Amino acid sequence: MTVDxxxxxxxxxxxxxxxxxxxxxxxxxxxxxxxxPAPRPRAIPWLWSAATMKPLARRAIQxxxxxxxxxxxxLSLQNPGLGGLPYAVGTLWGALQCLGPREVAPxxxxxxxxxxxxxxxxxVFTTVDGDACDMHPGDLVxxxxxxxHDHVNGGDGExxxxxxxxxxxxxxxxSIFFEEYPGPGESQPEPAEHNVSERVHAGGTRYxxxxxxxxxxxxxxxxxxxxxxDTAAQLDRLAASSDEPLLSVEYADxxxxxxxxxxxxxxxxxxxxxxxxxxxxxxxxxxxxxxTGHGSSVIDxxxxxxGPGDMFVVPSWSVAEHxxxxxxxxxxxxxxxSDAPVLRALGLYREQVLAGPQRPSDTFSPR
Ligand code: 1HN
Numbered sequence: 001m002t003v004d005x006x007x008x009x010x011x012x013x014x015x016x017x018x019x020x021x022x023x024x025x026x027x028x029x030x031x032x033x034x035x036x037p038a039p040r041p042r043a044i045p046w047l048w049s050a051a052t053m054k055p056l057a058r059r060a061i062q063x064x065x066x067x068x069x070x071x072x073x074x075l076s077l078q079n080p081g082l083g084g085l086p087y088a089v090g091t092l093w094g095a096l097q098c099l100g101p102r103e104v105a106p107x108x109x110x111x112x113x114x115x116x117x118x119x120x121x122x123x124v125f126t127t128v129d130g131d132a133c134d135m136h137p138g139d140l141v142x143x144x145x146x147x148x149h150d151h152v153n154g155g156d157g158e159x160x161x162x163x164x165x166x167x168x169x170x171x172x173x174x175s176i177f178f179e180e181y182p183g184p185g186e187s188q189p190e191p192a193e194h195n196v197s198e199r200v201h202a203g204g205t206r207y208x209x210x211x212x213x214x215x216x217x218x219x220x221x222x223x224x225x226x227x228x229x230d231t232a233a234q235l236d237r238l239a240a241s242s243d244e245p246l247l248s249v250e251y252a253d254x255x256x257x258x259x260x261x262x263x264x265x266x267x268x269x270x271x272x273x274x275x276x277x278x279x280x281x282x283x284x285x286x287x288x289x290x291x292t293g294h295g296s297s298v299i300d301x302x303x304x305x306x307g308p309g310d311m312f313v314v315p316s317w318s319v320a321e322h323x324x325x326x327x328x329x330x331x332x333x334x335x336x337x338s339d340a341p342v343l344r345a346l347g348l349y350r351e352q353v354l355a356g357p358q359r360p361s362d363t364f365s366p367r
Contacts (some may be wrong), residue, residue: 039283041315043089044081045299049366050119050309053096054160061100061158068186072105072151073098074163077287077311085168089285089313091339092264093165096311099124099153107150107181107188112167113220113261114149116141117289117335118228119162119309123155125194127187128224132194135161138228138291140251140335142260144220145170146177150187162289162311164337166263197224205230206254209238211340212265217258226251226260228291235270235333245275246322248336259341269322269334271295276323279354286314286338293332295324303360310366319354 005012019026027034057075066073076095077088088094097116099105107127116126118135125132129147143149153159170176181188198204201223207230231249238247247270251260259265271277271293279298288297294307300318314320324332343349 039317041090041285041317042081042083043079043087043285043313043315045302045304045313045315045318045364046077046079046081047304047306047310047312047364047366048077048096050307052366053311054309057096057098057160058158061098066099066103066105068106068180071108077313079313081315087168088287088311089315091166091169091172091285091342092287092337093163093167094287094311094313094337095163096160097151097163098158098160099151100158101153101156103153104187105151106186107148109146109148109179109181111145111175111177112165112170113145113263114143114163114165115261115264115266115337116143117162117164117266117291117337119160119289119291121155121157121159123157124151124153124159124161126151127190128197130188130191131196131224132191133197133225134194135159136228138231140226140231140260140266142221142224144261148181148188150181152187152190160309162335164264164266164287166261166339169263169339169342195225197222201254204254206252206257207231207234207249208252208257210248211250211267212252212257212259213344214258217253217256218262219253219256219258220262221253221255221260223254231268232333235268239270239272239331245272246270246277247272261341263339263342265338265340267336267338269336271322271324271332271334273324273329273331274326276357277321279319279321279356279358280351281317281319281354282340282351283316283348284339284343285316286336288312288314289335289337291333291335293324293330294328295322295332297322298358298360301358301361303363305363319358321357
């Protein structure tokens with residue numbers, strides 16, 4: 001917008017100087033920056049490949065002990081659009097975490113909530129408020145806001161998993177709290193029985209086809225672990241009953257059917273062999289973690305090729321479609337964490353299906 005000028009240039013400049021000097025800002029000069037016709041996230045579509053990340057994580061295992069203060073050996077996905085912030089997208093933290101043989105990541109708790117999706121290795125358990133949750137590849141483990149948590153590698157191998165946190169949202173709300181576990185010891189005592197939340201919720205996991213559509217539940221799931229066998233069974237069931245190119249289930253709170261955390265939704269996608277999903281854009285940010293198979297995504301006109309362990313982001317309102325190679329003849333399973341519960345709760349959720357496939361203008365090459 002331009003406003004017809006009434007006074008002289010000098011008078012206007014003086015007005016702007018005087019406003020600035022008393023910490024006031026004239027909206028009419030910034031309206032178009034503030035009110036864009038559609039979301040313009042600063043984060044850009046991006047991919048971090050396992051081939052790049054894993055050797056670096058292994059070097060970190062050799063060089064950097066896991067200790068109090070640093071707390072975790074975590075390589076955060078730093079979106080190049082975010083000016084150096086260690087965030088995958090504006091609202092979500094995404095990272096690769098690794099723990100070497102017999103290492104312990106000390107117990108702490110914080111107001112940001114977290115989810116872990118296990119990529120590789122065996123032997124680690126995460127204790128969540130006293131419940132020792134064994135971790136195996138493909139499992140989802142929750143550590144909700146203010147739950148004590150530590151990771152213990154009782155085995156002789158390295159373990160790798162993905163961490164998703166709502167930290168940037170909690171930061172934006174100026175609500176970060178953090179505490180070290182008071183002890184004794186750096187980790188919570190190991191209970192005689194592991195996986196108690198699974199036993200208590202026997203009959204157990206719950207998934208919703210597609211996505212949870214209700215509004216936010218201020219509670220989190222009391223079930224702390226969702227096993228890959230259950231997730232895969234849900235995807236297999238959908239594959240048997242539907243011909244969609246992209247099948248998806250959302251992990252749900254077994255008691256309420258809500259998203260697993262108040263701030264984050266977790267989903268599993270299966271891209272069928274040789275099929276291509278329709279292009280969709282949604283408000284809200286999402287981090288994708290490839291579990292099995294190879295495929296590609298076109299995000300805002302750029303093609304990203306991916307395989308197991310790769311992580312890529314779809315920022316708010318970016319058009320995304322996913323496909324797998326005809327020739328490979330295999331489907332791909334992808335874990336997705338998003339901020340959808342927050343958008344839904346605040347009445348900001350929108351989704352738009354676009355007419356035709358995007359013609360990518362270039363292919364992303366991972367650094
Ligand atoms: C955290 O506590 C963990 O507990 C992982 O494993 C990643 C990123 C930022 C802040 C806290 C963990 C984290 C984190």
